[in-house]
Amino acid sequence: MAPRTLFDKIWDxxxxxTLPDGTSILYIDRHLLHEVTSPQAFEGLRxxxxxLRHPEMTMAVVDHNVPTSDRTxxxxxxxxxxxxxxxxxxVKEFGxxxxxxxxxxxxxxxxxxxxxxxxxxxxxxxxxxxxTSTHGAMGSLAFGIGTSEVEHVMATQTLLxxxxxxxxxxxxxxxxxxxxxxxxxxxxxGHIGTAGGTGHVIEFAGSAIRDLDMAGRMTIxxxxxxxxxxxxxxxxxxxxxxxxxxxPFAPKGEDFEKAVAFWRTLATDPGAHFDxxxxxxxxxxxxxxxxxxSPETVLPITGTVPDPALEADESKRVQMQRMLEYxxxxxxxxxxxxxxxxxxxxxxxxxxxxxxxxxxxxxxGRKVAEGVRAMIVPGSGLVKRQAEEEGLDRIxxxxxxxxxxxxxxxxxxxxxxxLTPGQRxxxxxxxxxxxxxxxxxxxxxxxxxxxxxxxxxxxxxxARELV
Amino acid sequence: MEKFTTLSAVAxxxxxxxxxTDKIIPARFLKTTRxxxxxxxxxxSMRYRPDGSENPDFILNQEPWRHAEILVTYDNLGCxxxxxxxxxxxxxxxxxxxxxxxxADIFFNNCFKNxxxxxxxxxxxxELLMADSSMGSNARLTxxxxxxxxxxxxxxxxxxxxxxxxKHMLLEGxxxxxxxxxxxxxxxxxxQKVVGERPWMPVITLD
Ligand code: SF4
Numbered sequence: 001m002a003p004r005t006l007f008d009k010i011w012d013x014x015x016x017x018t019l020p021d022g023t024s025i026l027y028i029d030r031h032l033l034h035e036v037t038s039p040q041a042f043e044g045l046r047x048x049x050x051x052l053r054h055p056e057m058t059m060a061v062v063d064h065n066v067p068t069s070d071r072t073x074x075x076x077x078x079x080x081x082x083x084x085x086x087x088x089x090x091v092k093e094f095g096x097x098x099x100x101x102x103x104x105x106x107x108x109x110x111x112x113x114x115x116x117x118x119x120x121x122x123x124x125x126x127x128x129x130x131x132t133s134t135h136g137a138m139g140s141l142a143f144g145i146g147t148s149e150v151e152h153v154m155a156t157q158t159l160l161x162x163x164x165x166x167x168x169x170x171x172x173x174x175x176x177x178x179x180x181x182x183x184x185x186x187x188x189x190g191h192i193g194t195a196g197g198t199g200h201v202i203e204f205a206g207s208a209i210r211d212l213d214m215a216g217r218m219t220i221x222x223x224x225x226x227x228x229x230x231x232x233x234x235x236x237x238x239x240x241x242x243x244x245x246x247x248p249f250a251p252k253g254e255d256f257e258k259a260v261a262f263w264r265t266l267a268t269d270p271g272a273h274f275d276x277x278x279x280x281x282x283x284x285x286x287x288x289x290x291x292x293x294s295p296e297t298v299l300p301i302t303g304t305v306p307d308p309a310l311e312a313d314e315s316k317r318v319q320m321q322r323m324l325e326y327x328x329x330x331x332x333x334x335x336x337x338x339x340x341x342x343x344x345x346x347x348x349x350x351x352x353x354x355x356x357x358x359x360x361x362x363x364x365g366r367k368v369a370e371g372v373r374a375m376i377v378p379g380s381g382l383v384k385r386q387a388e389e390e391g392l393d394r395i396x397x398x399x400x401x402x403x404x405x406x407x408x409x410x411x412x413x414x415x416x417x418x419l420t421p422g423q424r425x426x427x428x429x430x431x432x433x434x435x436x437x438x439x440x441x442x443x444x445x446x447x448x449x450x451x452x453x454x455x456x457x458x459x460x461x462x463a464r465e466l467v
Numbered sequence: 468m469e470k471f472t473t474l475s476a477v478a479x480x481x482x483x484x485x486x487x488t489d490k491i492i493p494a495r496f497l498k499t500t501r502x503x504x505x506x507x508x509x510x511x512s513m514r515y516r517p518d519g520s521e522n523p524d525f526i527l528n529q530e531p532w533r534h535a536e537i538l539v540t541y542d543n544l545g546c547x548x549x550x551x552x553x554x555x556x557x558x559x560x561x562x563x564x565x566x567x568x569x570x571a572d573i574f575f576n577n578c579f580k581n582x583x584x585x586x587x588x589x590x591x592x593x594e595l596l597m598a599d600s601s602m603g604s605n606a607r608l609t610x611x612x613x614x615x616x617x618x619x620x621x622x623x624x625x626x627x628x629x630x631x632x633x634k635h636m637l638l639e640g641x642x643x644x645x646x647x648x649x650x651x652x653x654x655x656x657x658x659q660k661v662v663g664e665r666p667w668m669p670v671i672t673l674d
Contacts, residue, residue: 016657017650025650027657029668039500040555047503048468050644056670079498086500097673118671147551148580148643155644158654255667262665 003269005166006235007201010141010266014124016158026161029123029140031153032109033060033096035087037128041151042090052094053157059118060091061099063108068377068404068417071101094154107380107406110134110348114218115380117247121236121263126153131348131430132231133224137217138244139236139266141201144225164230165275167200168268171208173282178464180358181216182350182428182447184208184280185223186288190298192278197229200276203268204234208282214243215354222349223430226295235267287463289426289446291335292323293434299335301450301462307331326434327442328422336460342425343374343455344437345448346404347411350428351379353386355448360392362452362466368400369458375402375417377409401455413438426454468582470640474563475609476536479526480597486540487547488574492556505552506559527560531604539566539596544585545574554581564610566617568593579633580642584612586627595619612638 004012016025031054038060045052052058065080067073075081084101091098099106105116109127113119113135121139126132128150135142149159169188189196202224209220217234224232234240241260244250251259286300299305308320308331324331329338345351345359356378368374376396378384384406387393393403410417411429413436419425421440428451432443444460453463496508513525521528527535538557544567545553554577557565563583568590570578578585588596599606599620609618612634616624636646647654661668 017653025647025654027654027661040502040551043501043503048642048644056672059671083498083500097671117669120669152644152647156647156654157658158647160643160647249669249671251667251669255669259665259667 003272005268005272005274006139006203006233006266007141007164007166008272010122010124011163013122014141023160023162025158026124027158028126028153029057030113030119030125031058031150031157032113032118032125032127032132033058033087033091033150034064034109034127034129035062035083036064037147037150038090039083039086040147041128041154042094044148044151045094045154048155050155052096052154055095055097057157058096058154059098059113059116060087060096061106061109061112062087062101063106063406064408064412066101066405066407068407068409071405104381104385107378107383108348108351108408110218110222111351111379111383111406114138114214114243115247115382117244117250120244120250120259121240122266126159130225131222133229134218134222134348136221136224136231136233137214139234139240139263141231141233142221143231164201165199166273167197167202167229167276168274168278169202169204170206170277170279171204171282171285172206172279173208174211175208175282175285178287178449178467179282179285180287180447180449181212181219183285183288184282185220186290186295186298186445187285188220188280189223189227189295190288191280192227194226194294194296195228196278197224197227200229202227202229202232203274204232205268206279209234210237210239213354214239215352218352219349219355223295226430236263237267287447287450289335289444289450289460290432291327291329291444292320293326293432293443294323295430295432295445297323301336301460303335305329305331305333305335328424336462338460339424339458340372340426340444340454340460341423342410342419343368343372343451344377344410344425344427344429345375345451346377346379346409347427347429348379348408349430350448351377351383351406353383355428356383356387356392357390359448359452360395362449362463363399363401363456364395366399366456366466368455372455372458373402374400374455375404375410377404377417378406380406399456410437412436413441419443426451426460468640468642468645471563471582471584471612471637473609473611473613474536475607476563477531477534477604478537478539478566478596478600478608479532479535480600481526481538481540482597484541485543485546488545488550488553489547491545491553492550497550497552502552502555503559505556506561509556509560532600534561536561537564537566537600537608537610538562539593539600541567541590541593542569543567544570545578546571551577551580554578554583558583566593566596579636582637582640582642584610584637586610586617586629588617588625588627592625
């Protein structure tokens with residue numbers, strides 16, 4: 001057999017049948033549900049008198065709309081409340097395993113899946129949410145789907161798909177001190193652009209990727225979408241297996257050993273073909289952030305805001321001008337030192353225990369700057385509990401951060417955590433489009449350490465100066 | 468999905484180009500958790516006045532077009548955002564067939580997914596059908612899908628084109644799911660094969 005990539009192998013394992021027009025019926029191992037994109041799909045099943053084919057391969061959790069403040073009170077926003085109550089009725093009726101709002105295991109679906117051992121290497125994993133790519137860090141094929149596809153998976157446990165093209169992004173070498181997975185990914189997106197991965201599934205490879213822990217790999221795969229790709233993945237290795245071992249829903253004992261033996265066969269074969277191949281040097285990557293309203297507008301923290309006048313392409317120039325106006329920045333200004341109003345540490349990109357530790361390291365013994373609102377929103381109840389066991393909550397609370405309950409929160413501002421017009425936010429999330437975190441809000445995407453540095457200095461700051 | 472064979476019904480004319488999905492169902496109705504019930508908001512901004520009362524000048528508020536099951540419009544029907552709520556709203560209103568000189572791609576596909584037949588006919592033919600429809604309830608149009616003709620009130624037949632696979636899906640009332648379920652035995656044998664090869668694959672159960 002010709003050498004195959006990790007993606008090819010997972011794909012081949014899951015093809016039920018290839019139809020004459022070239023689409024394949026692809027088997028799905030895990031279907032993750034949340035309150036926003038599932039209700040119409042459940043309704044569709046009900047209207048057609050269909051059953052949920054495999055509730056035991058499905059999992060549901062509430063995250064997008066949940067309040068991250070006191071949860072013993074009823075939810076104020078009627079639409080959020082309705083979506084949450086609808087999910088609760090649906091999971092009961094269809095027998096779906098569900099992590100309710102008040103469960104310690106509740107959290108952002110893309111944090112909960114790996115954390116519970118529900119997302120495993122070699123699997124196909126889907127969810128009605130584009131950042132499903134996060135689970136690719138496990139060495140699985142994971143991608144977001146629309147509402148009618150959600151219903152299709154519910155009824156058939158399959159999807160109609162055509163294979164994507166293969167792309168490899170290799171990061172070789174060792175990152176400098178203070179450079180995190182987020183910085184690596186921002187550098188990659190800055191390098192290949194938001195359309196760089198279009199039509200492809202990206203395999204992240206190279207020593208700098210292998211050296212990352214699972215949280216870091218999840219940060220990288222999470223933002224594959226921002227690089228235009230359908231999914232991102234990392235070959236499963238000892239780091240992966242050590243992470244998976246003893247997770248609640250992972251195979252146990254002898255089964256685990258058998259699973260590992262199988263997972264080891266998944267890595268890309270030497271000589272396998274990639275339609276696109278990009279390499280970056282880890283040493284060249286600095287702590288980074290975005291200055292504009294597209295995730296590819298990446299700068300090192302030591303850099304200056306680019307000048308549209310130097311852009312040859314007319315439409316790009318106009319776009320840059322518009323971004324500068326929206327973001328309230330001047331061409332040529334140093335990005336470091338720009339004052340911020342809000343700091344958000346959370347989202348499925350950066351809300352795991354490792355992320356909170358990195359932020360705490362910067363925040364320890366310091367105070368949130370006057371006039372800055374800084375919030376920490378752990379990715380799950382379990383992350384929150386562990387942070388509290390390690391005393392991180394005390395560090396944050398003493399410094400003046402808000403310590404909140406798990407959920408999507410200000411990543412998309414569906415719950416009450418929103419920016420007001422003109423507010424500038426240092427955010428560890430993944431999207432900086434106009435209005436993403438609230439109408440008129442200005443978002444700078446950056447790492448947890450850099451976000452914490454912005455909180456304690458009151459402006460965008462090179463976190464390396466503080467550790 | 469309901470089968471589509473022949474439909475004999477009142478047609479309503481909306482003689483406009485570029486009726487976008489936001490006109491069909493405005494964004495503010497998207498926070499719903501249901502796909503039914505959107506019919507009362509279909510064409511909301513044309514159908515209701517700012518105080519919420521019906522606009523008597525709008526055709527879908529008049530007899531007999533209030534009961535229209537066929538819609539005839541001009542070019543590029545369903546352009547704009549790709550929301551699947553647009554066909555949901557039309558279907559819930561009672562529309563089973565839309566006729567226009569051209570359609571936006573995603574809307575066109577979404578119609579089939581929801582059991583609505585989109586028929587593309589030249590603009591001058593659409594004008595004739597609009598004139599027919601203005602005669603009201605004595606002037607029903609008949610859509611004969613098996614024979615691929617629209618039958619005008621006077622009996623004249625207008626042929627139309629449709630992809631044979633999509634025609635089959637509509638005639639049988641099959642959606643994508645129904646189609647995939649025709650491969651049930653392949654899915655079953657795949658599942659058995661995996662259980663054999665990877666018996667350690669865990670299932671999710673909570674108590
Ligand atoms: S944290 Fe943000 S990006 Fe992630 S699932 Fe929630 S809303 Fe989507």
